Amino acid sequence: GNSVTQMEGPVTLSEEAFLTINCTYTATGYPSLFWYVQYPGEGLQLLLKATKADDKGSNKGFEATYRKETTSFHLEKGSVQVSDSAVYFCALNTNTGNQFYFGTGTSLTVIP
Amino acid sequence: DARVTQTPRHKVTEMGQEVTMRCQPILGHNTVFWYRQTMMQGLELLAYFRNRAPLDDSGMPKDRFSAEMPDATLATLKIQPSEPRDSAVYFCASGLSSGGGTGELFFGEGSRLTVL
Numbered sequence: 001g002n003s004v005t006q007m008e009g010p011v012t013l014s015e016e017a018f019l020t021i022n023c024t025y026t027a028t029g030y031p032s033l034f035w036y037v038q039y040p041g042e043g044l045q046l047l048l049k050a051t052k053a054d055d056k057g058s059n060k061g062f063e064a065t066y067r068k069e070t071t072s073f074h075l076e077k078g079s080v081q082v083s084d085s086a087v088y089f090c091a092l093n094t095n096t097g098n099q100f101y102f103g104t105g106t107s108l109t110v111i112p
Numbered sequence: 113d114a115r116v117t118q119t120p121r122h123k124v125t126e127m128g129q130e131v132t133m134r135c136q137p138i139l140g141h142n143t144v145f146w147y148r149q150t151m152m153q154g155l156e157l158l159a160y161f162r163n164r165a166p167l168d169d170s171g172m173p174k175d176r177f178s179a180e181m182p183d184a185t186l187a188t189l190k191i192q193p194s195e196p197r198d199s200a201v202y203f204c205a206s207g208l209s210s211g212g213g214t215g216e217l218f219f220g221e222g223s224r225l226t227v228l
Contacts, residue, residue, distance in 0.1 A: 034216060043116075043203055043219035089155065093215070099168070100145065100217060104154045 002027045006090045006103035013080055013110050021075040021106045023064075023090035031092040033057075033066050033073040038087045038105070047075075047088070080110045114138045118204050118220035126228050130192040133223045135204030136185055144187045145217065146172075146179055147203040155203075161187065162209055194227045201225070 007022040025033065032051045036044040048057030053068035062077045073090060090103040117136040125131055137144050146158040159169040159179040169179060176198075178190045191198055201224045205217040 032215070036219075043221045044205075044217075045219070046216050049216060099160070100157075102155050 002031070002092065002094055002099070002101050004090050004092055004101050004103040006088075006106055008104070008106065009087075010107040010109060013108070015082055015110055015112050016079045017110075019075070019077040019080045019084075019108070021088055021090075021108070023073045023075065023103060025071050025073065025090075025092050025101075027071075027092055027094060027101075029094060031094050033064070034091040034093070035062070035064055035073070035075050036089040036091060036102075038089065040086070044089060080108070082110045082112055084108060085110050114218075116204055116206050116218050116220035118202075118223050120223055121221065122224045122226075124226045124228065125194055127195055128193040129227075130190065131194050131198075131225060131227075132191075133189045133202055133204075133225070135187040135189075135206075135220060137187060137204070137206030138218055139185070141206035141208050141218070142184075143207045143209045144181060145205045145207075146187070146189050147205065148200045149203060149222070150200045158189070158202075191225075194225075196227045199225055199227050 003026045005024050034049045035047040037047045038044045048059040050057040050066035056065045064073050064075045087105045087107045089105045092101050119134045142163050144161040148156045158172040160167050161181050164181040181187045201222045203222045205219045207217045
């Protein structure tokens with residue numbers, strides 16, 4: 001079946017620390033992969049995406065590389081800011097079944 | 113800026129009452145998803161429409177929940193009767209499905225439901 005597994009939180013980091021949130025997936029076919037971010041009291045927003053193996057998605061200093069050999073799409077940022085405090089969701093779209101699968105979300109808190 | 117619009121943003125009601133949540137997807141999008149978010153269960157898929165036809169509502173409690181798309185600009189999620197365990201934030205999301213995939217989803221800001 002199709003599923004997404006991401007590291008459990010919560011994660012607490014100091015400002016300017018390096019961030020990694022792990023995400024692995026199981027999928028049939030060739031999925032597209034996404035990271036969504038949810039700020040307090042808001043809906044989910046697309047942060048970045050990658051549609052095929054070895055693609056790197058990037059936005060606002062965040063990056064993630066689609067690794068087919070390890071079925072992973074880990075989110076990274078070199079230097080986090082307080083404003084990055086949010087919940088991050090990894091997701092996949094099967095591209096065949098027209099269906100999205102979301103991870104459970106990882107809460108990130110960045111302290112000054 | 114095109115966006116998904118949900119109403120109401122907040123709803124407090126008493127157990128047993130009917131609740132209707134509405135969603136206006138982005139113009140031109142042909143897929144609509146309803147999700148429920150709680151602290152305990154996280155993000156759960158309730159229903160999924162493509163070209164207004166329901167494709168998957170397996171995540172929705174059928175005895176009290178119903179989802180419809182009366183037209184391409186409106187999706188509704190109804191709970192009757194409501195129960196305290198239905199308290200959650202309900203999100204609508206829309207996307208464009210062309211060929212095999214839907215690309216990205218665009219989420220509304222959610223409807224926060226509290227059932228007393």
